[in-house]
Amino acid sequence: MRVPRLRRSLVLPGVIVAFTALLVGAGAAAAFESDTVDSYWEGLWWALGLMTTVGFVEGAPPSTLGGAITSAVLMLAGFLLLSLLSAGLASLFVREDEAPAEAREQALDRQLLERLAALEERIAALDDRLRGPDDPHGPHGPDGPDGPHGPDGSTATER
Numbered sequence: 001m002r003v004p005r006l007r008r009s010l011v012l013p014g015v016i017v018a019f020t021a022l023l024v025g026a027g028a029a030a031a032f033e034s035d036t037v038d039s040y041w042e043g044l045w046w047a048l049g050l051m052t053t054v055g056f057v058e059g060a061p062p063s064t065l066g067g068a069i070t071s072a073v074l075m076l077a078g079f080l081l082l083s084l085l086s087a088g089l090a091s092l093f094v095r096e097d098e099a100p101a102e103a104r105e106q107a108l109d110r111q112l113l114e115r116l117a118a119l120e121e122r123i124a125a126l127d128d129r130l131r132g133p134d135d136p137h138g139p140h141g142p143d144g145p146d147g148p149h150g151p152d153g154s155t156a157t158e159r
Helices: 008-032 040-051 065-131
Strands: none
Touching: 008 040, 008 065, 040 065
16 A cells, blocks of 8 residues: 655755745844844844744744744744654655565565466366366357357357
């Protein structure tokens, strides 16, 4: 049974979105929180602290609505980034285990097909034995090897 897994292709866009949120959030923090954030670089530090779930670096929560919204967006972007990175790392380990499981599945499929073919051969042999060599219609019954219809699709009475 196949289990859907996080594709590695989601990790890079997630990192790009989170990095963009970090840069934009730093500017927004410097613009909205002028009481506690004096420059873009302090805003970058503030945004990085929020995104890594450390919290407010200075210890002071935002004092404006814009700062609160910026904080919430940065926290969500940080959760997204950490989740995607964790899932990406986990998928590396899962992929290693996936190949042997797939090989076992294919081997089992081959075994089942071989057993099915062997059973079909046994059934045909039993059918031939039941009809016997004395049967006037041959080992395949009264209709011949093509069954009730001939190779051209005609029935036994039409032939």
